[in-house]
Amino acid sequence: MMKIVPMASSIKPSLTCFSASPRFPVSLLSRNLSRTLHVSQSQLFGLNTHKLLRTSVKCLGVAESGNAAQASTANAQDDLLNWVKNDKRRMLHVVYRVGDLDRTIKFYTECLGMKLLRKRDIPEEKYTNAFLGYGPEDSHFVIELTYNYGVDKYDIGGGFGHFGIAVDDVSKTVELVKAKGGKVTREPGPVKGGKTVIAFIEDPDGYKFELLERGPTPEPLCQVMLRVGDLDRAIKFYEKAFGMELLRTRDNPEYKYTIAMMGYGPEDKFPVLELTYNYGVTEYDKGNAYAQIAIGTDDVYKTAEAIKLFGGKITREPGPLPGINTKITACLDPDGWKSVFVDNIDFFKELE
Incomplete structure (x- = not known):
């Protein structure tokens, strides 16, 4: 009796007919089936199946490449974050x-x-600094004052709050x-809910200073207060970026x-940045008087x-x-407050 072999065109197998497992992978199943039916694998599965297999392999390669790129980026971020934490940083001056x-x-x-530490006049740029x-x-x-020729008011x-100065007797x-x-805007007295004696005054240009009664401290100029629209966002930024x-x-x-105190050391020994969030206020008019904080860095x-x-x-x-x-x-930070980072070695050269 003649053995009848079905035509390949009458067989329409699907990849879903076979269970790909370590014991019976798709490639092995296809080879065995093609031998039984006396047809080639290309005839058995058709061109579309081969395209599907090639596409699957390609997708796996792309996925693996993407995962590797993500891992590399995460490692780079971790390395940079660790470097920031170990960088030799210090608040140098407020401008x-x-x-x-x-x-x-x-x-x-x-x-x-x-004390007046130094002055420098830059006539070609029409301004003078005093430290x-x-x-x-x-x-x-320290404080860096800037006088622009011919400008008498700002x-x-x-958005700007105040500077803080620690004194022995408020x-x-x-x-x-x-x-x-001078102008006193809050008479001396304990802070609400606490014991620290404070007062507020204004300088001739209207900048507010909070006077805080403390014992001897290595940093009497101890605070810069700025208002922010999202406290959690600001804290995260200053922790990671600064x-x-x-x-x-x-x-x-x-x-x-709500306030958050941030800095490079304890408040009684180092100057701090006081971030203030007023409930429901997301942005502020920053004016044109306050400029920036300068911070030292190794790189x-x-x-x-x-x-x-x-x-x-980055603005520069x-x-x-x-x-x-x-x-x-x-x-600029997420709220638009400006800071400048200065190379530590170059900064000390400036002071020589």
């Missing part, structure tokens, strides 16, 4: 604009006990401020605000990478400044 440089210098030295503080710039956080805006400092014609530590938070539901190039990675905006790419060759990079 803001004033309308009368001599008047401001007199107020700070006579009323607040600061004031409670100790040398190589070891203390808008402080609603009441005596307030009396001196009054005697010199390498700051969250020192403490305090919520005040009675007055509907402005890596710093810029971290800032970009963790949600900041890292590199040397024309004329003085000090390497810097400038950025």
Whole structure:
């Protein structure tokens, strides 16, 4: 009797007919079936099946490549985050604009006990800087005042809060401020819900200063307070991009605000950034008076990478400044507050 062999075209197998397992993979099943039916695998499964198999292999390759890329990116992020945490960072100075440089210098030295550390005039750019503080710039956080030729008034805006100064006796400092014609906006007294004695004053340009009664401290210029629209976002950014530590938070539901203290060391020894969130307020007018905080770093190039990675905006790419060759990079945080990072070695060269 003649053995009848079915035509390959009459057989329409599907990959779903076979269970691919370690014991019976699809390739083995297809070879065995093709031998039984005396047809080739290409005839058995057709071109579409081969395309499907090739596509599947290709997809697996792409997936593996994508996973490897994600792992590599995650490792790079972790390495950069660790570098930021170990970078030698310090708050160097806070920069803001004033309308009368001599008047401001007199107020700070006579009323607040600061020292004029140095001045520099840049006539080609039409501005003058004055650096004031409670100790040398190589070891203390100081103020950098900027006077732009012919500009006698600035808008402080609603986003900037105040500077903090630690003093031995708040009441005596307030009396001196009054005697010199200064403005006191809060008389000395304990902070609500606490024991620390504080007072608030204003300088001739309207910048607010909080006076905090403390014992001797290596950093009397101890705070810069800025308002932010999303406290959790700001904390995360300053932790990861700036390498700051969250020192403490305090919520005040009675007055509907929360503060977060951040810095590179404890408040009694290092200057801190005080971030304030007012319930329901997501943005502020920053005016044109307050400028920025300057922070030291060992590598402005890596710093810029971290800032970009963790949600900041670079406004000046890292590199040397024309004329003085000090390497810097400038950025904005998620709320639009500006900071400048300065190469540590170059900064010390400037002070020589």
